[in-house]
Amino acid sequence: MKTLYLIGFMGSGKSTVGELLHYDLGISYLDTDQMVVEKYGEIAAIFQQEGEDKFRDYETEMLTKTSPENYIVSTGGGIVEREENMAFMKNNGRIIYLDTSFAQIADRLGNDPSRPLWRKNQKDKQKLYQRRAKWYRQLADFTVMTDQKSPEDIAGEILKILEH
Template sequence: MIKMKNIYLIGFMGSGKSSVGKSLCILLDCDYVDTDTVVEEKNNKTIVDIFASEGENAFRIYESKVLREVPFENCVVSTGGGIIENEKNVEQMKNTGIIVYLETSFSKIDERLKMDLSRPLWNQNKQKKKELFEKRIDLYRSCANVTVKTDDKSYHDVAAEVVSYIVGE
C-alpha cells in the first residue's frame, strides 16, 4: 500500500472540515481523525461541557495533545476551528502533511450554523463571532498549502476538489 502525507483540513467553524473529511477519506481510502471527536471521546464529555466546566484553555491543551498523537502519515485530519491559534500545532501540521484551508464566507457560515448550539464560540453575540472570524482569516491563509472555497459547493464537491489538488501535487 502506498502511504500518503497527512491532509489537515483547517477553517472556521462550519466551513465543513468534518463533513468534507469523512467524504475525503472514503475517496482516498485512508485513515480518518476528527480532533474534536477524539477530544470528546477521551474526556467522555461534549465540547460544550468541557468549555463550561474546565474552560477554553483546558480544551486547547486537550486539542493540541490529540493532534500530537495523530499518526504522521496516511490520515485525513479534520481539525477544530481554533487549532491554528497555537503556533506549535501549525508547525506540526506543516511538518507532517498538506494543510488545506476550507474558505467560507461569514454569511454562509451563519446560514449553516443557524440552529447550532454545539459550538461554544459560535454561541455568542454576532459582533464577537465576526471579530473571531476576522482575526482568524489571516492565520488560516498564511498556513495553508491549498485553499478551497466552499460557499456554493456541496461537501462532496469540495472533497473531490481537494483530491484533484492532491493528485496534482
C-alpha cells in the same frame, strides 16, 4: 501519502468533507474534536466546566497524536489559536484551508448550541472570524472556496489537488 490536515472556521465543512475524503481515498480518518469527546466528554461541557484553555490543551494533545502519513485529519476551527499546533501541522503534513464566507457559515450553523464559541454575539464572532482568517491563509498549502458548493464537489476539488 502525506497526512492531510483540513483547517478553516467552524462550519466550513472540515468534518463533513474529511469523512468524504476518507471514504473516497480509503485511508484512515481522525477528527480532533471527536478524539477529545471520546477521551474527555462533550465539548460544550468541557468549555463550561473546565474552560477554553483546558479544551485547547486537549485539542493539542489529540493533534500531536496524529501521524504524518496516510491520514485525513479534520481539525477544530480554533486549532490556529496555538502556534505549536500550526508548527506541528506544517512540519507533519499538507494543509488544506476550507475558505467559507461568514454569511454562509451563519446559514449553515444557525443557532447551533454544540459549538460554544458560536454562541457569542454577532460582532465577536465576526472579529474571531477575521482574526483567524489571516492564520488559515498563511498556513494553507492549498485553499478551496466552499461557498455554494456541495461537500461532494469540495471533496472532488481536493482529490484533484492531491493528484498533482
